Amino acid sequence: MNARFPISGDAVPYRLRLPGPTAVPERVLRAMAQPVVAHRGPEFLARFRDIQARLRPIIGRPGSAPYVFASTGIGAMESAVVNVAGPGQRVLVANNGQWGPVFRRLAEAIGAEVDDVATPPGSPVDLEGIERALKAKEYAAVLAVHSESSTGALTDLKALGAIVRQTSAVLAVDSVSALGGAEMRADEWGVDVVVSASQKALMCPPGLALASVSDKAWEVVSRADRGPRSYFDYTRMRPNADKGEPTYTAPVSMMNALHEALTMIGEEGLDAALARHRRLSSALAAGAAALGFSVFPKGTPSPTLVVLLAPEGIDATALIDRLADGYNTIVAGTRFEDLKHRMVRIGTMGAVSDGDILTDLHHLASAVRDLGGRPDEAAGLAAAAEVLNP
Numbered sequence: 001m002n003a004r005f006p007i008s009g010d011a012v013p014y015r016l017r018l019p020g021p022t023a024v025p026e027r028v029l030r031a032m033a034q035p036v037v038a039h040r041g042p043e044f045l046a047r048f049r050d051i052q053a054r055l056r057p058i059i060g061r062p063g064s065a066p067y068v069f070a071s072t073g074i075g076a077m078e079s080a081v082v083n084v085a086g087p088g089q090r091v092l093v094a095n096n097g098q099w100g101p102v103f104r105r106l107a108e109a110i111g112a113e114v115d116d117v118a119t120p121p122g123s124p125v126d127l128e129g130i131e132r133a134l135k136a137k138e139y140a141a142v143l144a145v146h147s148e149s150s151t152g153a154l155t156d157l158k159a160l161g162a163i164v165r166q167t168s169a170v171l172a173v174d175s176v177s178a179l180g181g182a183e184m185r186a187d188e189w190g191v192d193v194v195v196s197a198s199q200k201a202l203m204c205p206p207g208l209a210l211a212s213v214s215d216k217a218w219e220v221v222s223r224a225d226r227g228p229r230s231y232f233d234y235t236r237m238r239p240n241a242d243k244g245e246p247t248y249t250a251p252v253s254m255m256n257a258l259h260e261a262l263t264m265i266g267e268e269g270l271d272a273a274l275a276r277h278r279r280l281s282s283a284l285a286a287g288a289a290a291l292g293f294s295v296f297p298k299g300t301p302s303p304t305l306v307v308l309l310a311p312e313g314i315d316a317t318a319l320i321d322r323l324a325d326g327y328n329t330i331v332a333g334t335r336f337e338d339l340k341h342r343m344v345r346i347g348t349m350g351a352v353s354d355g356d357i358l359t360d361l362h363h364l365a366s367a368v369r370d371l372g373g374r375p376d377e378a379a380g381l382a383a384a385a386e387v388l389n390p
């Protein structure tokens, strides 16, 4: 088991265990092989409307039609920024990892004035800091990340929404690595703009993005001084979305994929799917802890990924290479330089099962052993099994 196996006809199956892109189920892949039909024809429009209808409860905004368009996640984030802010306007970024700084960069690119409330990677968002900042100055928007996939921290959007709701600011949230795997109740919590993408908990290939806008945000979005914006202009998207139509030539095959994935979530039931994400992420974290890893995030961990520090004496980059080369298991490292030799990130979002988690732990234990460690594999599997079968 030394060389990486080819992807098709694998002796050991290729296991995409990243926090995105995530494994795409066979059913979803097959849906993409359907004929490409006219994007304004009746077959496609029926499917597009079903996509919108199925997304509403997942987003938690039953009364408004989401916009679904071709873009990556960062494009979706940019769409939020250019529609809620504009040159010279003040925005506040909740920064507790790597995606807050991306929001900052996007806001600076349009000439907005950016302040941030920063906490060290792994910590929750500083809610009191946000509240203080909003009392001190007026902001057009607060930009936050639902699941900080660089650290595994989950943001308490209910609490953040309650704070932002007291002000005129709009709360825009990057739920790219959360939506479909972590609970989102946009209307109830006061999340004004939700953006997400296809390749994480929505278990599709990369390439589609979505946005959902509250009435409070619409006030702001429809003002002329937003942007600069064109492709991502929500005022172009909304009239089409409300009619159940795509704004641009829809990526038909990708939409077929999303339709199939949302059908699968519907079959499982949204609550059951969310509970599965919590259960599997807890099981993986418990199992890894029993193998000698430590869990990185300090507050509430995200249910969509598990972020670990490697056991004493084990180099994380060597472990990640060993998992790929020896076990065809692809997990992620980090871009934080100081944690490069310590951090391992594993996705628990999308099409993940009990068996995947137990296999992850088996391969983690084997790879640690290959590198000279002495993990207690039985303890790791038992700790996970206890969470999986309480």
Ligand SMILES: *Cc1c(COP(=O)(O)O)cnc(C)c1O
Pocket: 020, 072, 073, 074, 075, 099, 145, 147, 148, 149, 174, 175, 176, 177, 197, 206
């Ligand atoms: C993956 C991810 C994105 C980025 O999306 P791209 O599709 O790579 O542009 C944005 N935000 C978060 C939190 C993510 O995990």
